[in-house]
Amino acid sequence: MLASLHLLNRYVKVDDQDPAELAEKITRIGLEVEGQGPLAKGTKLVVGYVKECIEHPNSDHLHICQVETAPGEVRQIVCGAPNVAAGEKVIVALPGCELEGGKISSGAIRGEKSDGMICSIAELGLDNRLLKEEDKAGIHVLPEDAPVGTEALTYLGLDDYILDIGLTPNRADCMAMQSLAYEAAAVLGRKVILPEIKKYPEEKSEIEVHVETPLCSFFGAKLVKGVKTKESPKWMQNALLASGIKPINNIVDISNFVMVETGQPIHMYDYDKLAKKAFVIKTGFNQKAVLLDENEYDILPEDVIVSTDDGIGCVAGVMGGNDTKIDENTKNIVIEAATFDGAALRNTARRMNLLTDASQHYIKGAIDTMSSLKVLDRCTDLLVQLADAETIYETVHTPLDETRRTVTIELSRVNGLLGTSLTVKEVSDIFDSLCFEYTLEDELFTVTVPTYRNDITMDADLVEEVARIYGYDNLPTTLPVMNMTDGVLTPKQSKEQLIRHTLVDLGLHETLTYTLTSEATVNEFNLFHSLDNTVKLMSPLGEERSAARKSLIGSLLQTIHYNNAHSNKDVNIFEIANTYSDKEVSNLAIAVSGDYVNVPWMGKKEAVDFYLVKGFVETLFKKLCIEESRYTFEKVEADNKDFHPGRSGYIKMGKEIVGVIGQVHPAKAKAYEVNDTYVAELNLTAILALRTRALKFKAIPLYPSVSRDIALVVDSKVPAADVVKTIKRASKQLVKSAEVFDVYEGEHMEEGKKSLAISLLFQDPSRTLDDATINSAMEKILEACKKDHNAVLRG
Template identity: 40%
Template sequence: MLVSLNWLAEYVDLQGQDPIELAEKITRSGIEVDGIEMRAQDMKNVVVGHVVSKEKHPEADKLNICQVDIGGGEISQIVCGAPNVDAGQKVIVAVPGARLPGGFKIKKAKLRGQESNGMICSLQELGIEGKTVPKAYVDGIFVLPSDAEPGQDALEYLSLYDTVLELGLTPNRADAMSMFGVAYEVAAILNKEINLPEISYTPVSKKASDVFALEVEATDANPLYVAKVVQNVKVGPSPLWLQNRLMAAGVRPHNNVVDVTNYILMEYGQPLHAFDYDRLETNKIVVRMAAEGEKITTLDDQERTLKSTDLVITNGQEPVAVAGVMGGANSEVHDGTTTVVIESAYFSGSFIRQTSKELGLRSDASARFEKGVDPNRVEAAAERAAGLLAELAGGEVLKGSLVADELDKSPKQVIVSPDFVNERLGMKISFDEMQQILTRLQFPFEVANGLFYIAAPTRRQDIVIPEDIVEEIARMYGYDRIPMTLPEGASQAGSLSSYQAKRRLVRQTLEGAGLYQATTYSLTSEEQSQKYTMYTADTTKLLMPMSEERSTLRQSLIPHLVEAASYNTARRVENVALYEVGSVFLDQGQDELPHEIEHVAGVVTGLWVDHAWQGEKKPVDFFAVKGIVEALAAKLGVELSYTQAKIEGMHPGRTATIHLGNAQVGFIGQLHPNEQKRLDLKETYVFELNLVALTADALPTIAYTPVSRYPAITRDIALVVERAVPAGTLESIIRANGGRLVTSVRLFDLYQGEKMAEDKKSIAFSITYQDPERTLTDEEVVKAHDKVVKALAEEVQAELRG
């Protein structure tokens, strides 16, 4: 909400108030001021000018040489490139020495050989946003009304000596989406009176009900509808004061009829709509629910298909507006309009919200109806608009209004005791001070039996329960005045749970290994949702997704991580190492929430080692990523095993499932070459682990073993085995049969090829034997080694390589 202090000062006395201090007071009271704009800041020497004559520049087709009266009979020659400049206009002139927004200074200059003493300005050059400039002047200079006097301060004439506050409103403060609402708030903060404008006009003798009819069929969605008829209007530009106020509020002026409805929207917070009476054709309005598939072309020239849940305004035959959202093009006010029907209504927020969402159409009107408008301002807003149309458009207001009213407009009663307020705030605000605060807020109340009986104003529809009154008293008393107290009773220092500590350890380990944390969406496409998943479960879909790409809850972290890697490599980040700790979601059937499991996953591509000085470069491979997983397991005190696997989307020969005991807890491997090509990635390796399963057991107690004082003996063994036999199986056999004397088994060679059968491979291990209590003899080592060789031969038919 943009609030012009010049406009606000019409309702509340702001004399002597510094804008910065006022913004601070408003923020302290609970409505945050997000921005402060001094509209004329740093601008000077900008005056009204009168273009006496215009002629084409002799050397430039798009430039004109203008003789401009800048006051006091002084004529200045100014070269202007605006397409709409013309003799006889009153314009905005920045004279030499002027300063414009952005530190732009105006000096005397020569343009294509012609002297130019200043600049004829557009509104954008005065810092006004292009989206709020009247369409006629978007691509040119702004033409002032004919009553502007040459030489007078143009900034003052345009009301630019003004400060605009940008309020960041929370959803409960819909009342502050209007100048009246902000006026009540500021008056309460400053303890000032509020002066709202009087509604004054003289209607003609003809009755509105004689020329127009109203029928409301959908009373649940539209319990209150008011229509007024104004005839003999002359559609044209609004007076400058009205245009200035709308532009300050971020609204583009159009014409006097539309501008009046927008002015009331900003002033009262009550959306209005103006229909061209003649275009309605049937001389009546019928409010009903739309027929399924019914169509309407709205004011933005878009044809929209309606549903039976949408509320529409019709002429009894066809829709002329989508209620509370946007009017129809078939009843739009235009330059030839002479009679106007003003609509002011109370529409149910739930209906408007649903329609706005389904049509993908959100407007200032729908935003206010969704949050709730003041039911007691509906008729007053229509009367105020009729009065302004009579004043600004020369209209004649027909007597009376057409009203359909089934709305309860009585205020809600809230009962609260002073003790209740002080107990909730932990302080002692006096009874008298509470009364003063309620009076400043203009909350009608009575006191009986030590209780406040408060009639919550309908403009404040967020005041419903006693706690709401507590909040109002607290913010007006001053949050900064609430005393600070320490909690009473026994206290206990906070700590991380076992799972939280392990999750933190996981993050530290992966970041220590060189991976960066990523956070990706939990929602993905249905196609990607079950890619790389370790589970068999149905997908969980959203009923109303933002898009197809965000329609389904994920069952794996890998798809989005590889997309992140692809995104980075496409932007010349060639070495990518990312990890994520996040949840996957497994469907548990209808009417059940999905089962949520936290996983940890990683993706690595590019160079794993890049020592430019030593000239060493090493691309990432399976074993580098497996090393990361094993380091993680070591930190968590668990032992993992690996089994070759085939997973869709993964390389068939470089993928393994990861097991903890007999349970699968994850997988590791290279993306399938086809996937890498699709994502434009080089060799890319990924892993994903069930973090809950991985951290289920307590960390083992650390046991320290003294370094043996006795020498170790190493024996190398080269075996010829079937190619299908995993090295891990051989290592397990060696450890199991070597007994306690085997302290280390290290794989150091693998050979397949020439002089080796096609189905065989040669694999070599270095085995270390050591006893921590004595020196081993050769006989003992040979005995243990022979036992290992025998077991290998029996269990996997391994042969010693000669």
């Protein structure tokens, strides 16, 4: 946003301030000045009088002028402008003058001395897009009463200074110079003086206004008759130039000036071009229309339209229609001030590529609806002053909600959020400087929010106002007041960290794979989610990343395939991540392929197998203090499509499956293009939620242990693990370990039977065991095995 200090000075005194220092102060309260500089660029520019102008003897387009640049001081200047003539008052750049195009010096042009330059407005550094064609084509001719020798920029009113302010989205109100004036006044400790709006006698209006869409919350129209179209006064033209708006004529310039001043876009209609004196605001048009720029645009049903004579009078907040435009013959006009929905206007303006100054005010929410009636009166007053308006009619408008918003805040809340020790008086002074109306009871402020401050809706917004004006640099550096907590891991995080460290110690590498997979494979290896509930992306980049995975095993198999394809045949990896359906489950997956141990120089080579992965899982359970009695193993179904039926088993706690260990089904391994791969997947959400005993340490036994080996013949289908559990239970805790070291089936063994060779370690922490005690324990063990498993000693 471009802010003219000359224009700002109309509302608050800033002409005694250094522009750069003022820019710094404004920036410090949150209105960042992104650029600054003079409106016109040039030094040593004076008003001159052309006393004589003759043709240059050595040129067909140059002139030799005798120019009075100060009373009694005449200079010869060679000028090539076609409109230079004797008797004109002009802008003269004296030798040493620095213009945007370079430095002016004395010299000779085609053999004739030239001591300076006669300038056009375009040569003063103004934006060419905002200048009239005559200002670009030739020198600028000043009025006859221009005093010779006067500083030219001051006389022209172009000795202005411009601040380019980057407004944050919440401060769109500062697109209005009056709102910016309140900010400058608060910084400088001064008062804002708004222009007095003169009221005129009004006649009853026959205009009708009908709003048929919720996208227009207010619409007001005021008829003014007897206006005269002419050039605007210089001060208004300069104010518009400084604001980046091209002056047109007094009628158009008044509407633009009022928008710059108040933030309210104004549109004017030629009253005499309206057959029906009615304005209908609605949507639903689907046609083409020619607008003020004389281009044709497509009007769509969603566009908000101010309809006149059943046609397009104006594309609301964007641009007026060509049929009702103001021209040099306009005598009677209707002024419009309205509030339209910014989002709807943004879509229309972008589609038409018409992001005008007016539409930006609506889009950014810079409208002070409650002041709309005053804005119409301001336009009327200027039309009387500058366009000789004769007859004023009353404003016709839709209902206007004039309820003022109030926000309460306590002093303790201000100091609590800012970490300050401000007093009631200090906060009161800040609210006073911002011209906020408020009542005070003890330390409770009830602030009536100014109508132009749409950004203040809650107490935190008032705290921000206090902080801005008090000065962010003045806020103390303090820690927020809050409950102190220990910087430690949660129990879940600690257990996951333990799992990671344990598996890394066992030689595995952690991976991080994509959470998304394809819908075709999302239910593969799925144990912990329902098959029907799948989380799908609304707009996936491709089918292969279109659904949230329910198992980690598929991702690890893809990683193994990638490594195999890059000549890395031995892959031992794991991943901890979440899986998703109608619930979120934390999973641990392990996948191993190739060799687990491969040390050629020692002659050691061990391929991965089921028992390796089972050992990983059992080691984790021991680390997590999950006792063997808490879980059991159960073979997978014979028709399982994901896991090898003879080399895979579920881990169950009670009746719930909490994991799986086994070999990937050969058909699946072929689909993923991997060799024999063994995997495990655990439901960490269930496992880590178990209540377990604390890890306890026991003293090293003082008494020796005794080992015995036994060989039991049992049915082939009896799991060795069940026999080991029976032995430990029957020994009354005397057996500290029972290790199966041989399983035999075949010759000399009855069909359907197998021999289990088990090494038993007996130990009592309180005494030395004798043979009688051990023999008694062995008898109990054999008896229990006979009873539970129909086991007998092998002969």
